[in-house]
Amino acid sequence: MAGEGSAWLAGLEERAAAVLAPEVRDYVALGSGRMVTLREAEAAWRIPRLAPHVLRDTTTVDLSVDLLGTRAAVPWHVAPISLLRAVHPDGDLAVARATAAAGAVMTVSSNTGTGFAQIGATGVRWWLQVYLPADRTLAGPLLDRAVEAGAEAVVLTVDTPVVASRESGGPTVWDVVDPALVGVNFDPGYDTRTAAAKALDLGPHDLDWLAARTGLPVVVKGVLRPDDARRCVQAGAAAVWVSNHGGRQLDRAVATASCLPAVVDAVAGDAQVYVDGGLRRGLDVLTALALGADAVFLGRPVPWALAEGEPGVSRLHAELRTELTEALRLAGCRGVADTRGLIAPVPPTPR
Template identity: 50%
Template structure:
C-alpha cells in the first residue's frame, strides 16, 4: 500500500469528529465529491515510445514563479485544527518540496507569519464589505502573496448535512478569519458577496496590483469571459464537491475549457480528486498548467506537519516523473492532449 493511501485513515484517528466531518464532507448527497477521483481514473493513455527519457523534469512556472513540481496545494481552512502551526507548516512543507501554496482568506495564522517561507498566493472570498476585503488582501500582499485567487463559485455556502455539533461551534475563534478585522462589524457585512460580476476581476487586480486567478470555473464560456475581463489564469474546480452538488467532475470540465483558452496566454489550473501522478499527468496533458491537491495535503499536515506535506508532494511528483518516463514525455511541455485517448 502506498504511504499516501494511509493518510486519510491515520488523520481520522487524530482529528476531532466535527473537524474530520467538515474536511471530508461534500455538499448535499455528496455526488460530486464521491465521483471526483474516479473521473481521473477513467481516461486511458497513449504513450510514446522511442523517446529519450534518460532525464525527466517536472520543473515549470506558474504566473512567473518557478516551481520544481506542477503539483501545488489548494486553499483549505481550519489548518490549525490539523496541526498547531497550521498554514506555516503547510508552507514549510510545500517549499521543501519545491511547490507553492494557495492560502485561504480564512487562514488561522496572520499573513505576516508566512513572509519567510516559500511562494504563496492568497485565496479571496469577496465579502459584502468590500473595504474589509481590500484590507485583508493588502495584508496578504504586504506579507508576500504573489497572486489573488478569486473564489467565484460561493455566493452562498453549499448546504452540508450532518449530525452532532457543527465545527463552527467547536473551533476557537482565533483559528478563523485571523486576517479579517471584523471587530465591531455587523455579521452581515462579513458574509460572502452574492453580487459579483466579471468586473470584480479588474477591481481586485487594480486594488492589489497582483495577477488575479478565477477559481471555481466549470464552463468554457465563463472561462473566456474571465480572461477577457483581465484574469491571468482560470482554475477549474467544483470546490471539492462542496458547493453545488451534482456539478460536473473537473476531469470532464477541463478539456473544453483548455480548448476555449488556447492562444489567450492565460494559465489553467485544476483540482478535485487528483490522488496520484497518473492523474496529474492526465490533467497536464489535457491542458492544465498545474494541478492542486486539497484534502490529501490536509491529511498529510494532520499526520506529520511540514514533514508530512513535503513527503506527500515529493511522492506525488515522483509518481508524475515515473508516469512521464513511461509515457515518453521528458518535460512538461511534451505533455499534450494526444496522450489521452478519446
C-alpha cells in the same frame, strides 16, 4: 523500496481519519448535499486513457512548469484550505515550510488562523485566496496585509455566493474549533458585519477592482464552463482555475476532469488553466496535464498529510514527485510539455 510510496499515499486519508477529532475529520472529508460531486471526483481522473510514447530518452525528467510567468519546480501546488490549525497546531506554517522546500506554491485561505506575515516569513511562494464581501471595501485591509506579506497573486473564489448546506447531524467543526484560529487577518469584528456577507453580485468588473487594488495577477477559482472561462479571460484574468470546490458547493456539479478540456479549448492559451478536485496520485496529475492543465492543485491530501505534521506534508510532496517521475517515464515524456497529446482518442474499454 518499490511500491512503498504508493502505499503511503493510498493510506493517507485513513491514517488522518484515525487521529483527527471526528468533527475536524468530517469537515475536511465531506461535501455538500448528497455528495454526488464529491464521490465522482477521484474516479473521473481514471476515465481518460493514455497513449504513451516509446523510444524516447527519459534519463532526465523535468517536472517544472511556468506559473504566472515564474518557473515552479513541480506542477502540483496547494489549494486554499481553511482551518489548518484545527488539523494540526503547526497548521499553515508546517504546510508553508514543506511546500517551500518542495518548490511548490501555497494558496492561503483568507479565513486562515495564521498571520500572512508569518506565512510569508517561511519563504514560501504564496497566493492569497479571497471571497469578496457585499461591501467590497471591507476586503481592503485583508488585501493590503497580503500584498505587504508578499502574496504573488490573488485568487478570487467565485463558486461560493452562499455556503452550501451539508447533511450532517451532530456537532460540526464550528462547535469545537477555537474562534481565535479563524480569520485572523481580517479587521476585528469583520465577520459580524452584515455587509461582510459574501457578495451575491460578483461580476467581471470585480477582477479589475482586485487587480487595481492589489497590483497582483488575478486567478479566478471555481470555473467549470467554457463560456465563463472566456468571460474571465476577457475581464483580464491571468488564470482560470477549474474547480467545484472539492464537492463542497453545488452538489451534482460536473467533475473537473470532465470539463477541463473544454475550458482549455475556450481559454486558447490566452491565460493559464489550473484544475483541482480529486487529484490524489501521480497518475492523476499526469492525466490533468495531458488534458491541458498548466498546473494542478491539491485540496484534501494536504490536511490529511498535515495530520502527520510537517513531515507528513514533506512526504506528500516527495511521494508525488516519485510517482509523477515514474509516470512521465512510462509515458515517454521528458517533461510536462511532452504530456500534451497523450490522451488516447478512443473511449476506455468497457469492463
